[in-house]
Amino acid sequence: MLFIRNFILKFALVAIVLTAFSCKKENADDANTKSKTTISQEHPNLILTAQGVRDIRAQLGNIPIFDTTLKAVQEEIDAEIALGIDTPIPLDYSGGYTHVRHKRNMIVLQKAGVLYQILDDEKYAKYVKDMLMQYEELYKTLPLHPKTRSYARGKLFWQCLNDSNWLVYVSQAYDCVYNYLSEEERNTLETNLFKPFADHISMDSPQFYQRVHNHSTWGNAAVGMIGLVMNDQELIDRALYGIKDLKLDTNEKDDDGGFLNKDGKAGFLANIEEPFSPDGYYNEGPYYQRYAMYPFLIFAEGLHNVKPELKIFEYKEGVLLKSINALLNLSDADGDFFPLNDGQKGMSYYTSALVTAVDISYHFGTQDPGLLSIASAQDRVLLDDSGLAVALGIKNGKATPFQKKSINLSDGPKGKQGGVAILRNEDIELVFKYAAQGSSHGHYDKLSYSLYEKGEEILQDYGLARFVNIEQKGGGNYLKENKTWAKQTIAHNTITQNETSHFNGKYEIGSQHHSDLHYFYSENENVQVVSAKESNAYPGTEMLRTMVIIKDEDLEKPYLLDIMKVTSDKANQYDFPYYFLGQVIQTNFDYKAPKTLNPLGTKNGYQHLYVEGTAKANTDNTKFSWLNKGKFYSLTTATNTDDEILFTRIGANDPEFNLRRETALMLRRKNTKNTLFVSAIEAHGSYSPVSESAVNSNSSIAALKVILDTTDYTAIAITNINGNSKLFITANTNAAAEAKHTLKINDKDYTWVGAYYYQ
């Protein structure tokens, strides 16, 4: 059967090729064998399409961003071809030579395939063929990869994940040269390389393949894409729905401590269903979404092209395309993704997966002209139909700026498991996380936040503890400090109770819970508010955090008002850090700097903090200013005179210098049941070492005062240095938009409708 299908296909394709442009293979035959079915099976059909290739060729030289991308790719691949082919016997972890080489090969193959199609130059097809044949020779000899650290070892790489990456790319290359190869060559490759390769990462590695996890998404896409090229329905079904009739132990865990397959779900569709909320938020956060986006989208594109009847881009109310918009909104002013959970700082929408995402979103979505400005900034496009659409859009002057606004993204398959809110005003961005655990890459950071000014961190989220792909640092893999530090609650800008992390740092517990939105309003640009509640992180303790970005006309920039209300059934110690960066400029409290530095504690992340200064708060308002990258920042926080203040620095018990030696100011409130932390964070002024002038280097907030704090309401008066006062009241219980509130404070009546009052 395979033989016959390929035979028909070959003739059909050649006929089409002949009608469109001159063909080097003099093998014309009757084009009438072509049928509806065989048209959809002509090659390329996976990412590039035969029609797309014709369109691209017609436009070449006339589509600047596409032309420059093509030129760069051609130069890159020509240089690789000149170097010759190397498919070494697999030996290394990430970062080692054989790992890097095979990873490079998959990219090179994919690009060479595309060049063959677009440039119609056989040298690229021959190169792809030669390398594939070398892989075929190699693969059939390979045992499991010699490195044993993975829960699912690959053959070319130390983990099936990387093997899957390889097949996702190489499927595309195979599709591009499909018709260049003889049927015998195809049979050889499919029988000895592609089919066993797909089987190894799926049938032989169910603990990797048969689950809802970004790893599995790669596996599904790999199996599915080669299935689409080979027109192998069994592989396609395995990709979409998982391995048939296989059930795994739902209690097993992977290397990262995540459950292997808690719910028994598997396959590409389940992988779309589970991790994405209806708003398109991906449960592991933007860093892993970025990683997962490529297989999601490239396989979706392939399905769209080969199996249009599946309507994959409409699946779950179009969540795949929605998720791209969510992801773009989860980046700062520079396009860097917020490092929620295990996220590497600096990863941005300039990564190639986002070129794919932006181009596909534009082409298969609503042709949002804002995406064109991001594509312009990326300065390259996919060399396929979607890249052509983007290139034409840019060329025709359709690009407009991509406007990031305040946004509230729900978490959970049904959008019922908390979420992430981003409040934006001018250059200030607040990222407030009240989501679910975030799978095995989640951190114990309920109600934590980070704050940015124009792409620079004011108060940071530490991100992950890993030097991704730097072999010298733990093979480029997660370092043990990721668990002992980065995931711990004390590493985040939220409350740590009694020096233990949320859920006791246990994934089994954390993954059963999520925070809940109390309310979110961003319509009034001058007062944007998000409020959320956490009831499970510390049994017996409730935390309600309300964060407001306020634009006060007396202040230079919008500032953050942070109200953390804690209600507990027993007395606790609360630690409340502010992870600032840069240099201390001023405090309004006297502190002692120790002669020697000692760790703050022995576990739960505390063992990694040195104490650089200690103080007692001596006024109602503790103030602290710092300078970072030429901007001044000030914290004003309402304190009790019993509050302790600590300056801490990361780096204790870090014998391999795996952590960044960064700082925090920490409030410590001991032996307290119910309490309130109220802070204002201002960005203000600037300093330039060139002009040497310090502009507006002082805080403009004169006082923060808690006027009222009851079960139902918390009221804060903010007085600025001009003597003007504003009152912010948040409804702690009934926050309905239509709720009417009347409240007497100091004999004055306040009446309003909605969750909060500000005036």
Place this chain on the structure above:
Amino acid sequence: MLFIRNFILKFALVAIVLTAFSCKKENADDANTKSKTTISQEHPNLILTAQGVRDIRAQLGNIPIFDTTLKAVQEEIDAEIALGIDTPIPLDYSGGYTHVRHKRNMIVLQKAGVLYQILDDEKYAKYVKDMLMQYEELYKTLPLHPKTRSYARGKLFWQCLNDSNWLVYVSQAYDCVYNYLSEEERNTLETNLFKPFADHISMDSPQFYQRVHNHSTWGNAAVGMIGLVMNDQELIDRALYGIKDLKLDTNEKDDDGGFLNKDGKAGFLANIEEPFSPDGYYNEGPYYQRYAMYPFLIFAEGLHNVKPELKIFEYKEGVLLKSINALLNLSDADGDFFPLNDGQKGMSYYTSALVTAVDISYHFGTQDPGLLSIASAQDRVLLDDSGLAVALGIKNGKATPFQKKSINLSDGPKGKQGGVAILRNEDIELVFKYAAQGSSHGHYDKLSYSLYEKGEEILQDYGLARFVNIEQKGGGNYLKENKTWAKQTIAHNTITQNETSHFNGKYEIGSQHHSDLHYFYSENENVQVVSAKESNAYPGTEMLRTMVIIKDEDLEKPYLLDIMKVTSDKANQYDFPYYFLGQVIQTNFDYKAPKTLNPLGTKNGYQHLYVEGTAKANTDNTKFSWLNKGKFYSLTTATNTDDEILFTRIGANDPEFNLRRETALMLRRKNTKNTLFVSAIEAHGSYSPVSESAVNSNSSIAALKVILDTTDYTAIAITNINGNSKLFITANTNAAAEAKHTLKINDKDYTWVGAYYYQ
């Protein structure tokens, strides 16, 4: 007399103005009173000239960079005028309101004066007049400034230095509105403001004025420039030659510990003579040169215009213009000045003083087209004749890149007091300091160096410990850590012997000595060498340091070979730090990380270093790699097994967080007389958090071996990972270019001519 002169001048100027363009003052008179003398006294004549104004007006709208500068200045000054005039009673240190306001006023006055001339709009003249009159009212009531910290208190500011800054700018404003003012107004200003102002900073403050120091240069320029505008020969002479017949105690010291007037020299010409070497190197280093350049050049421009017979730009073989070239070469790839001595990092040729320097150098020098590219980058020009010349040059497409090359700059008035060498190859820049003490801003850093890649520090010079103009940090002045840390030898990449600084950290001793050049060769781009000797820093110990930037075809980038030869008459402890930045990637030695951090010592800077790790070198070559800002770096150093290795971090005994918490790797060699430190520093590869790929992350140097080390020769074999070896031999004694050397090493004869051998 004054009355008559002014009277004549007024008529002369008006007449000229009338011939050139319409004048609002209807007061024409006989232009024949004009004479050669009075022409040179027409106003403006100091920086702007009457002819220059005519030329500028003729070109306006047609000289893009000039037009945009003018527009920006006009917007800036219009906004200031709208705010109204404030001349508050002086109260504050640097950074405080009254300080900042008066500092701002001087700039605003100067710019408003220029706008009046160029735009011929009286509102600017009136604004200048009104503010000057307010200053006249204020100044005559002022006692000494209430802040007492300065050795020479001003009246408007806490130090005469700032008062002098003010007068340098305001003289220009006065010149611009000279003819707008009535004679009576001029008399009032000169009698009550300018003359007493000039007298206070000179006659009343000889400890400030009567010396060779950047402070005095400002004082000289201030007195001289107002003298030129007032045509007051006595002031002009006082500016050029110092206060007549005044001799000061030559042993007195200023706030910074510098001698007030060791040699009894004073005046502007002496201030050119002394601090500049014949190559144009300024003895305090580029940061203070940048600061001093403005008064040097602006007063020189005024002298050139009003007293052309002085030929000031030819003085000392044209050293003023040479010094601009030297200063530009003392900047990194981003234009940031190397922070030698007390230098603030980030100060760059984008500072306004360098706009002055570049424009003046272009106009009054040889019209070097390279300067036009810097002017283009500065994106603004002086609004005067020189700015016009630059604007026309740029407009006419004459700009070419400014090529910074390897350069050796001698130090000392005669060029005989050591120097600073910069070796450049591709993106690597070595800055090697073997200069004299550098006046009171000098550091105890004999034979120290810093290393850069494309404007980023590989091994840093700490610079100063000061938050310039940030009032909250010690009033914006030098912090005590500048002395206890930044100036100390251990803060630098050189040898500290027995935990004491060079010259015991005593300025009296250090200022009597300098290092000496051994040799410098930069002609062969693949092997650029500088070698220098220090014999006085530690009596009885000689240090000879030879630094080579080598381009080896097997290595990705040029690398640094550093040979420090120490000869001593007794056994010592030598500490040899490498102030790297960024994160530890790999070591080839095991080290212990202490649980608590303790200071390394108790004095001479050691009290500020925490010990973060300790080790014994266990091989012939100690290796260490780090990552900073996406680039990998490796140190390979030849070690004895007795050598100790320390990881240190700045920050101990720094209770106000005045220091940056940065790191070093330090070699410690104890109980040793003669010894040799040989190191190679490589920059290699890259890491991007976007692509997550680590490229060339390992050192390419396999071994460094000392093959021979005698009094006369030191020979080092460098073997790279390809197995290729090179031999570098330096002549320690006879380094003459024509010297013939024959040397047998391991039975092989080496013969060469010149200071070094490399093959």
